[in-house]
Amino acid sequence: MRRMSRPIDFKIEKRLPNSLARAGVISTPHGYIETPAYIAVATKATVKGLLPTQYESFGTQAIIANTYHLYLAPGEKLVEEAGGLHTFMNWNHPIMTDSGGFQVFSLGAGFGKRLSKFLPPEVTPEPAVAVYDEDVATSHGKLAVIDEDGVTFTSHNDGTLHRFTPERSIEIQHALGADIIYAFDECTAPDADYEYQKEAMDRTHRWAKRSLAAHRQNIEANKRQGIYGIVQGGRYGDLRIESAKDLAGMDFDGYGIGGSFSKHDILGILDQVNRELPEGKPRHLLGIGEPEDLFIGVEAGIDTFDCVLPTRNGRTGTVYTRDGKLHVDGASCTKDFRPLDPECACFVCASYTRAYIHHLFKSKETTALILASAHNLFFLTDLVKRIRQSILDGNFAEYKESFLSRYQI
Numbered sequence: 001m002r003r004m005s006r007p008i009d010f011k012i013e014k015r016l017p018n019s020l021a022r023a024g025v026i027s028t029p030h031g032y033i034e035t036p037a038y039i040a041v042a043t044k045a046t047v048k049g050l051l052p053t054q055y056e057s058f059g060t061q062a063i064i065a066n067t068y069h070l071y072l073a074p075g076e077k078l079v080e081e082a083g084g085l086h087t088f089m090n091w092n093h094p095i096m097t098d099s100g101g102f103q104v105f106s107l108g109a110g111f112g113k114r115l116s117k118f119l120p121p122e123v124t125p126e127p128a129v130a131v132y133d134e135d136v137a138t139s140h141g142k143l144a145v146i147d148e149d150g151v152t153f154t155s156h157n158d159g160t161l162h163r164f165t166p167e168r169s170i171e172i173q174h175a176l177g178a179d180i181i182y183a184f185d186e187c188t189a190p191d192a193d194y195e196y197q198k199e200a201m202d203r204t205h206r207w208a209k210r211s212l213a214a215h216r217q218n219i220e221a222n223k224r225q226g227i228y229g230i231v232q233g234g235r236y237g238d239l240r241i242e243s244a245k246d247l248a249g250m251d252f253d254g255y256g257i258g259g260s261f262s263k264h265d266i267l268g269i270l271d272q273v274n275r276e277l278p279e280g281k282p283r284h285l286l287g288i289g290e291p292e293d294l295f296i297g298v299e300a301g302i303d304t305f306d307c308v309l310p311t312r313n314g315r316t317g318t319v320y321t322r323d324g325k326l327h328v329d330g331a332s333c334t335k336d337f338r339p340l341d342p343e344c345a346c347f348v349c350a351s352y353t354r355a356y357i358h359h360l361f362k363s364k365e366t367t368a369l370i371l372a373s374a375h376n377l378f379f380l381t382d383l384v385k386r387i388r389q390s391i392l393d394g395n396f397a398e399y400k401e402s403f404l405s406r407y408q409i
């Protein structure tokens with residue numbers, strides 16, 4: 001294999017005719033990601049309820065961690081001192097970190113609004129300094145205050161005041177040491193009007209340039225980390241396409257598509273967005289990845305997905321099966337001695353029944369959350385693996401039809 005000029009490289013192995021679907025391989029300093037692929041969400045450097053050895057055994061190729069949460073605890077300096085995320089969590093496979101933008105902007109009811117008038121002029125926290133100001137934390141009832149340079153926000157943990165700029169987000173991600181990092185972006189509220197979505201998108205593009213410059217100027221980081229830009233534009237198709245065009249002209253190593261709180265805002269125009277992005281660079285769909293979404297995304301040219309729902313659903317008693325979602329904590333499972341999914345090859349389905357897991361949920365046993373989450377993560381990981389193989393075999397359309405005709409949404 002040829003030597004990479006950058007730490008992230010993407011090779012397309014097969015394209016489907018009359019479709020944007022493709023199978024490929026993303027090369028990173030910590031290994032390869034065969035695409036399409038599901039990226040497990042490890043918000044605080046852990047996939048909730050599971051051990052790294054477990055999701056590694058499921059075929060999980062990569063994880064995505066959360067810059068905002070890791071910045072608050074344990075702090076990027078401690079992670080850096082530990083040797084970076086890979087060493088800190090003992091995961092010697094590819095890692096992504098998001099920019100922290102989604103979490104910062106979604107913290108309060110006022111997220112997406114222009115609230116800078118509520119920020120007292122005398123409160124000017126340094127990027128790495130957390131202060132607490134009761135008036136700021138309580139008077140406006142919001143947690144994020146946006147200005148052109150960045151965003152000032154109060155921690156959801158203790159009300160301390162913090163500051164993210166594009167440069168600061170990149171600095172934190174450099175310290176965390178993921179293989180793939182993301183430009184800092186502004187996520188808008190789903191009900192924001194067109195004018196504000198346009199304003200926020202333009203600001204995101206300016207922040208993308210600053211994020212890219214901050215990364216490229218760090219020679220050592222450039223040797224070990226790639227950077228993705230993020231397409232924005234909310235629920236407006238023309239803005240999404242404009243955003244993709246603008247970002248395509250920037251020298252990113254790949255692209256993320258996100259920034260909406262409803263998947264229906266973006267799924268319908270994914271193919272149009274992806275046609276504007278460079279074909280030879282990977283595309284990641286942020287925060288969307290239930291079974292039915294995976295087929296739509298792959299067909300529209302998405303290479304990787306992440307979504308918190310597999311473990312979140314698992315913790316609340318909902319599991320995926322080939323016949324649709326099953327509420328294993330429901331009464332119908334009380335005396336059901338079948339596996340969660342009789343056709344699933346995960347260790348949960350090989351060893352436990354619906355009745356047993358139902359009993360664990362009703363008894364409020366932690367094991368219930370672990371087993372349901374493990375099954376869901378395996379299910380999605382295996383599904384995307386099968387989708388990839390269907391592309392390589394040239395029968396994607398047939399596999400999609402056979403799966404979705406049975407899967408009850």
